[in-house]
Amino acid sequence: MTTLQPSAPPADLPAGSVLSVRGLRKDFTLHTIDGRVVEALHGVDLDVAPGEHVALAGTSGAGKSTLLRCVYRTYLAGGGHIWFRTAAGDLVDVAALPDATVADLRGHEIGYVSQFLKAQPRRSVLTTVASAGTARGMARDAAREAAAAALRQVGIAEHLWDMHATVLSGGQKQRVNIAAGTIAPPRLLLLDEPVSALDPANRSAVLDLIARLERTGTAVLSVFHDLDAIERLATRVVVLGGGRVLASGPPEQILRDSSLPLEVAR
Structure with a gap:
């Protein structure tokens, strides 16, 4: 595992972005099988602005949940940077922060709901x-x-x-998890399949709650295997494939592109 060192943010990051991922890499060593190294992310670049809902799409194994976990620092990145703009306006690299600082950000400014x-x-x-x-x-x-x-x-x-x-x-x-994740909405909310086990009525109520986050200025990065949820909530869809960004654009364009490797259900 490469030890990431703190560095100054690049000058070309979008002004005001809450999250800017640059060159993110992550691999896993299969110690219990044969010791081989599996690369999950291969240099991902991604930005999320205040009030924007970016949905990650792609087939199983594309790196969607791995990306969320790297941003939340459940997984340590193997390379690249995860720039987060705090409420005070400071840009910090989550990938290189001390554990105690990451824990403080999780409590106050970065939420995660699975x-x-x-x-x-x-x-x-x-x-x-x-x-x-x-x-x-x-x-x-x-x-x-x-x-x-x-x-x-x-x-x-x-x-x-x-x-x-x-x-x-x-x-x-x-549903309790969603309630906890959206109370006093954080600056950045990460959603990993948050409605997968819900019946239609409760699913609709939860999606309504998530939709209202746009008004609070919360930046949302999500994974849904549900085309309707993506179309309803996302302002932009980013398609991952083989650990790389293959496409990015509005839902009405990306989700109807038959050339892209998508795995979503209606």
Whole structure:
């Protein structure tokens, strides 16, 4: 693994962008098989502006979820830079930041929502969601009020709010995860298949909630295997293939290009 060193941001980054990925590389060593190295990302460049929703598309294994995890620093990048513009206006390279600084950014400015909720034991549903708000600077009472509103929006019945989040069904956990990710919206929200386990009614409510993030100025980078969700939410689609960016453009153009390797369902 290459150790990435802090460096000055290039002068040609888009003014005001929340996220600018440059030359991002990531590989995995298959230690339990034969030690071979599998390259997942091969020099990805990507920008996301405030209020923009960029959806990643492509076939399985194209590197979509790997890219999200590198941005969130769940995975360490093997090369390149992940420039994030903080609320204070500073450009920092997430790929090279100390772990403690990354943890602070996750709490305050970068959110991540997947189909799986990692709930702490003995913590209620309401507390789980409200804690995300207080981490982003909300007062405790305001966070609880906002958490209640978010839980109503995603259809979590009030009699479940005092239950431990760990005992909920998979679909309920997914909705709690969305509520926590969108309360006091972060500057950058990463979404990895956030509606995959939801029934049609709850899926629609969650998509409505995500759609409203545009008004808050939140930059969104997402992965959906759902053509309708991409068309409804995305302002731009970026197609990955073989760990590289193959195309980028408006949904109505990209999703109807038969030459592109897409794997989405209606």
